[in-house]
Amino acid sequence: MKRKSLFALSAVVVVAAAALVPVLWSGGDNLHNGSAMAATPADQAALVKKGEYLARAGDCIACHTVRGGKQFAGGLPMATPFGTMFTPNITPDDQYGIGKWTQDDFYRAMHTGRSKDGSLLYPGFPFTSYTKVTRADSDAIYAYLRSVAPVNVASRPHELKFPFNQRNMLIGWRTLFFREGEYKPDPTKSVEWNRGAYLIEGLGHCGMCHTSINAMGGPVSSAAFAGGLIPLQNWYAPSLTSNKEAGLGDWETKDIADLLKTGVSNRGAVFGPMAEVVHNSLQYMSDADINAMATYLKTIPQKSEAPEPMQLETSEKFGGELLKQGQKIYADNCAKCHAENGLGQPPAFPPLANNQSIQMPSAVNPIRMVLNGGYPPSTDANPHPYGMPPFAQSLSNQEVAAVVTYIRMSWGNHGTAVSPQQVSDLRSAPLD
Known part of the structure; x- marks a missing residue:
């Protein structure tokens, strides 16, 4: 038998997957620098409801809730090639959760990948995607997380190998792989297409699974959405850019939308990690947003060839x-x-x-x-x-x-x- 060159192993029939590692933030009672919360109880309730919806879109619960544990209390182990990371408590607990961060601190974590004290966050937290999220949406998610029940449980320290446990080394990684900036609408595209792009590229962070990573853990930008490895899960996230894999060029938009919203369609069903994404996140999204995502996904440029995988071949x-x-x-x-x-x-x-x-x-x-x-x-x-x-x-x-x-x-x-x-x-x- 012989081996071909490996491209990747991972997820399943179509689109995105959940964030791979933690959000290392906390929250706060006071507001700063003009980023005011809603002025009336009704406005605040609407903001919290919006934030809950957006947190679903980002699938925050998948990483920050251990099965059978308290919601958003963290503690989920995330095995990576560089060691094990543990997701943090992001409930509004003053001692261990998000009890002492302001909206500005929260937005800085989302937008720049920096913690309250300015330290660099590990890129398992998808700030490279979340940087595209608007300030208004970030504030809404913050309001929602501040509204959940606090849980007084300490976050477990990461167990990373040297030198990956040295946060200052992330400066080089960020220089190579991180570009800060909110999503900018494409004026040549429809409002629906831009909404889909915002959700797929931002909160949905679909590229984290469907784009391969290199030895440094950085995305291979030349192969965006061309398939990739969900580290150590042994599921292959298929290419969305090739009709030989999960390319969507010959799919009807309705079939894409059905798959995202329900997990099944006339073209197939989702299993494995993608089934969890649909269960935790996509089924709760509005039909308008699901259709926008399907509209955007259908326009991803298609390539004639899928990436080359590695696998044992028989005679x-x-x-x-x-x-x-x-x-x-x-x-x-x-x-x-x-x-x-x-x-x-x-x-x-x-x-x-x-x-x-x-x-x-x-x-x-x-x-x-x-x-x-x-x-x-x-x-x-x-x-x-x-x-x-x-x-x-x-x-x-x-x-x-x-x-x-x-x-x-x-x-x-x-x-x-x-x-x-x-x-x-x-x-x-x-x-x-």
Whole structure:
């Protein structure tokens, strides 16, 4: 077997994903420098409601709330190639949370990536995207976070390797990879398109997953939205710029919007990290904002070729043997839901024929789905989603490789054969 050059491993069928590391801020009672809060109780209530909506758009809860823990109390471990970071408490607790920052301090964290004391924040907190957020929206999020119940829990210190635990070294990183500035509307585009761009590039921080990173943890700007690695999660975030992956050039805007809002559409369903994004964030967004995001995503320039991934390749002869074996496994285990012809029963059971996410150069996501199963997110519009059972206990590495090979190479799909070694490597991968 031989290896191709690696591009990335990570997320799933379409768009963004949640922030990877913490927001290192706190809040405050007093206002400064003319950034006044709403003047009346009604105005304040409206501001808090707006801030709650925007915090949903930014998916703040995903990183700052441990499963089963108090909302926004932090403590979620974030494994990175540079060590483990722990998300901070951003409740309005005076001792450990955001009890002593002003609106100006909060905006500085969002806009410049600097803490209250001026220290540099680690770029796991997506200030490189949040810098695009307007001052008005930042103030609204601040008002909302100040309204939640305080939790008196200390934030756990990061456990980063030397020299990554030296914050001053971030100056060089920022010079290379950070450009400060609020989003500037494109006057040649519609109001809807600009709203979508603002949400995707700013609060949505979609590029953090769908753009590959280099050895320094910086985005490869020449490959924006061309697919990328969600560190250590073992999910591939497909390219949005190539129709050979999750490129949206031939999608109907409605199908994109359905996928974002409900997690399922006639073109496919989301699983893995993207399902969490839909569940925590996108399902709560207005139809107007979802349509704006879909409008913007559909206009991302498409490229003829997807990025080159790395994966083990089988010989042509062995690939043929896997294909034959996989046909029987598919008939026994998969055809009831996905049909003998691979057309499925959308949106409940997504089609596998002519499905870009199945035949991408990277086979990581279909392998993980066969091994671990999964569900699209439960949303108001799709409260009882149909799921995929796991087959890790019933199928061997070669059998999983065989059925994934069959799916990737049948019904006109143009994927390549899958190596049992790839399955073995992913069998022990973390589920989150």
